[in-house]
Amino acid sequence: xxxLGLVFEMARVIEESxxxxxxxxxxxxxxxxxxxxxxxxHYFESCFPAARQRPLFRDAKLEMEIIPAMGRCKRCGKEFSxxxxxxxxxxxxxxxxxxxxxxxxxxxxxxxx
Amino acid sequence: xxxxxxxxxxxxxxxxxxxAEALRQELKAKGVFLxxxxxxxxxxxxxxxxxTIPALVQRGWRVGVMEADIDSDVDxxxxxxTGARVxxxxxxxxxxxxxxxxxxxxxxxxxDELDIVILENVGNLVCPAEFDTGAAKNAMILxxxxxxxxxxxYPLMFSVCHALLVNKIDTLPVFDFDLxxxxxxxxxxxxxxxxxxVSARTGEGMEAWVGWLDRQIxxxxxx
Numbered sequence: 001x002x003x004l005g006l007v008f009e010m011a012r013v014i015e016e017s018x019x020x021x022x023x024x025x026x027x028x029x030x031x032x033x034x035x036x037x038x039x040x041x042h043y044f045e046s047c048f049p050a051a052r053q054r055p056l057f058r059d060a061k062l063e064m065e066i067i068p069a070m071g072r073c074k075r076c077g078k079e080f081s082x083x084x085x086x087x088x089x090x091x092x093x094x095x096x097x098x099x100x101x102x103x104x105x106x107x108x109x110x111x112x113x
Numbered sequence: 114x115x116x117x118x119x120x121x122x123x124x125x126x127x128x129x130x131x132x133a134e135a136l137r138q139e140l141k142a143k144g145v146f147l148x149x150x151x152x153x154x155x156x157x158x159x160x161x162x163x164x165t166i167p168a169l170v171q172r173g174w175r176v177g178v179m180e181a182d183i184d185s186d187v188d189x190x191x192x193x194x195t196g197a198r199v200x201x202x203x204x205x206x207x208x209x210x211x212x213x214x215x216x217x218x219x220x221x222x223x224x225d226e227l228d229i230v231i232l233e234n235v236g237n238l239v240c241p242a243e244f245d246t247g248a249a250k251n252a253m254i255l256x257x258x259x260x261x262x263x264x265x266x267y268p269l270m271f272s273v274c275h276a277l278l279v280n281k282i283d284t285l286p287v288f289d290f291d292l293x294x295x296x297x298x299x300x301x302x303x304x305x306x307x308x309x310x311v312s313a314r315t316g317e318g319m320e321a322w323v324g325w326l327d328r329q330i331x332x333x334x335x336x
Contacts (some may be wrong), residue, residue: 021119095301110151
């Protein structure tokens with residue numbers, strides 16, 4: 001439900017980053033979305049057209065790369081994908097872990113004209 | 114057509130995180146403690162504040178409140194009866210407050226001669242957890258009728274909070290709500306979390322909560 005606000009925030013960060021560059025339009029935005037980032041990719045995609053009211057984004061398209069959530073067990077050191085195990089270490093069963101990836105909500109790059 | 118690829122490599126929320134950190138430092142320099150209070154709608158935020166503010170005033174703190182409940186000023190009227198300085202923020206349907214909106218709110222409220230400002234965030238357990246407001250501490254209210262599985266459903270909210278008030282404990286006998294399970298589920302995500310079972314209606318447990326808050330404000334102003 002907060003994806004719409006995130007679309008605007010994304011557009012704002014891109015506009016700031018492109019200030020001073022010789023850019024007439026954004027063709028594609030490439031986003032990295034972590035599996036446990038609380039951004040739902042499908043909703044984000046549905047909200048993305050809202051960015052097109054901004055001049056730079058009039059014909060912009062969206063690409064998303066989903067980053068798997070990986071954890072390192074603090075008890076036995078095993079690295080594992082946390083979503084399939086609901087966060088528990090598949091080796092020793094501990095829940096205590098360090099999150100290595102999966103909370104990303106990043107703008108990786110933009111293809112511009 | 115030839116495209117140019119520009120690497121951005123920025124987190125979308127970085128911008129807000131930076132604004133929030135700057136605001137936190139400014140408030141620290143002024144000795145103003147900002148508490149970000151979050152919850153679902155109907156968890157008893159306003160009643161909890163009605164029980165909290167007079168106890169803070171009694172301890173000598175000067176209190177301000179920013180109400181961000183969506184398009185209603187009923188709560189602000191209720192709160193102003195406690196003697197706190199109150200403003201209503203009309204968030205126009207936004208599901209959360211970010212650091213920039215919080216800053217605007219603080220400017221409208223005026224923080225001179227205030228020790229603590231309580232931000233009553235929008236009633237929602239998802240979005241407010243994602244946006245740092247610049248608060249010194251985050252607290253959330255979970256009320257008994259909402260169920261003891263909330264930490265499983267909204268893990269991020271429980272991770273970002275320093276204090277958890279479990280409200281409406283006077284209704285425990287009629288709900289299937291396991292206080293120990295909540296504690297265990299919440300601590301799993303956040304081992305440092307302080308939990309306060311309270312009933313804002315009867316006043317039970319409120320002293321422990323206010324005592325904690327009092328120590329946080331003192332530490333914030335002294336450091």
